[in-house]
Amino acid sequence: QTVRDDQLDRMAELSMIPSIFVAHTYYWGDIHLKNLGRVRGSRISPARSAFDRGLKVNFHQDPLVVQPKMLHTVWCAVNRITRNGVEIGPEQRVSVFEALQAVTVNGAYAYFEEDRKGTLEEGKLADMVILSDNPMAVEPGKICDICVLETIKEGVVRYTKQQADSNGQI
Numbered sequence: 001q002t003v004r005d006d007q008l009d010r011m012a013e014l015s016m017i018p019s020i021f022v023a024h025t026y027y028w029g030d031i032h033l034k035n036l037g038r039v040r041g042s043r044i045s046p047a048r049s050a051f052d053r054g055l056k057v058n059f060h061q062d063p064l065v066v067q068p069k070m071l072h073t074v075w076c077a078v079n080r081i082t083r084n085g086v087e088i089g090p091e092q093r094v095s096v097f098e099a100l101q102a103v104t105v106n107g108a109y110a111y112f113e114e115d116r117k118g119t120l121e122e123g124k125l126a127d128m129v130i131l132s133d134n135p136m137a138v139e140p141g142k143i144c145d146i147c148v149l150e151t152i153k154e155g156v157v158r159y160t161k162q163q164a165d166s167n168g169q170i
Helices: 005-014 029-041 047-052 070-079 096-103 105-110 140-145 161-166
Strands: 128-131 148-153 156-160
Touching: 005 047, 047 096, 070 096, 070 140, 096 105, 148 161, 156 161
Parallel strands: none
Antiparallel strands: 128 148, 148 156
16 A cells, blocks of 8 residues: 555566555545655555556455445546545546556456456457446546446356346346
């Protein structure tokens, strides 16, 4: 959470793959600011600094702590706003494209599965979601409002919002 620039430099030298729980900025950002002060607290989950060093950053969640909502994670990385609406380390924001890379391509890379997952290509597993809006086209603050309409795993539809709505599982 509070990795320093010199540590990121060393990670780059070693070709490490940082996995960042960037949703900390939202869920615990206010506490980090209070406990660590503005300067150090604003550096939690320093995704921009990691990307700038050429690291293959991926974003993770801890489903026992927060609900598994990757679009919220993307929103957190792009906006860096706490629960109380405070900007936290805006210099550590990443682009929508980089955030999407972190949860797709770079996630597959971290698990040595980039030959089977992470991008839509012939010969790879057809794991994907259909979204209500294009995250690259909506206002950054609206990314967390995008709905997953359908989930496809290995070419098989596993979830549709229409089915979930009719079953009361919104």
